[in-house]
Amino acid sequence: MKVYIHTNGCAVLKHETERIAKFFHLNKVEIVECPEDGDLIVMTCCGVTHNEENQAIDIISNLNSRKQKDATLIVSGCLPAFASERILEVAPEAQLMSYSQMRNFDSIVSGGASWDDVYYNYGHMMKQEEHRDDTIHSSNQDMDLQLMKTVDETNHTSNCIQQYNLCTLRRYIWQDEDVYQIKVAYGCPGHCNYCATKLAIGEFHSVPKALVLKQFQEGIASGFKRFSLIGDEIGCYGTDFGENIVTLLDDVYALNSEITVSIRYIHPDIFVRYYDGLKPYFVNGFIDFFCCA
Structure with missing residues (x-):
């Protein structure tokens, strides 16, 4: 089995998404960089504002159109709890998995680490953004930060990151x-x-x-x-x-x-x-x- 994992979430949801990735990693499931390569696609969605909800729906639609015919799309995170109809409009066969249902990952992969035994705190299990498919968007703050890092790396400075941290009051x-x-x-x-x-x-x-x-x-x-x-x-x-x-x-x-x-x-x-x-x-x-x- 191979799994593709994506999120448009906040700090908390991204942390939980890394926990999902670690769960698959510990169960020896390969994490791939493109949705077309996945037997399973997991998307965790933020809906804190209407903008994030719309962004998540667009990403779900993109993933659903690109997945293999026999691949499974799981939509998790916050959005399934209050926007299930919108999700199923763009991905009718998607499986919705709320926070309270995440133990269901145990039924997808069995025989190794269980969901309740997995916690995440460090060591990115998901593929790094610079190696991921850039046709699938993450949050605006991710794109802003990546731009700052790219400019600094090109010019061999840290000026952009310093200004970014100042302007965002270190919120990231x-x-x-x-x-x-x-x-x-x-x-x-x-x-x-x-x-x-x-x-x-x-x-x-x-x-x-x-x-x-x-x-x-x-x-x-x-x-x-x-x-x-x-x-x-x-x-x-x-x-x-x-x-x-x-x-x-x-x-x-x-x-x-x-x-x-x-x-x-x-x-x-x-x-x-x-x-x-x-x-x-x-x-x-x-x-x-x-x-x-």
Whole structure:
């Protein structure tokens, strides 16, 4: 079996897509660079705004037209939860797989690593963008970043990347190759009417603390100094088992006080709630970046 994998997702969905890729890699399924070469095509879709939804539908249509006649197209990520009709309009035979259904990958490949046993934090399993089919678009930020890198490589400078980081306030820090990503939470406890995350991913739950700390230990042992916490609402980490984001950082700091940690997606109310506990880590530089709406 050969699989082609693509996404137009955000940091969180791309992390989950790499988990999918790692699952196939561990099960000795070849990951190919072109959809025409795949027996299985997996597309994970973002729908955070109408623009991303339209972009995902265009990519699904492209993949469906290019796949082998007997190949299977699986559409996963956030979009199947609230745009299934649009997906099936352009790919009537596509299999839709929501976040809660991702364990179904076990039925596609059996006998090796199971879905629940696979986690991703480093080591790109998907083919790198520069080697992938450029007729299939990724997100605008990916194309912008690739352009900046290309200009810098051509001119043997780092000026474009420096300006890119300045203009984006380092919001794409998770794309840096020396950052070790760790998924710490799924879903959100909020009920905002404008947000599709609740529909797509469901109720909030934290990744077990022992697994999070295990990944930090693995990253530190591999020589990493910069870490990024990935999740839909990181600020609520641990509240489903009696702890919180500060107690997690306390334990990580005890492992190694010389590393830095970035926090993506922390709600303003939650940021204020835990500010007193977070403040020392801002002061000493342990937290080097955070994203707050």
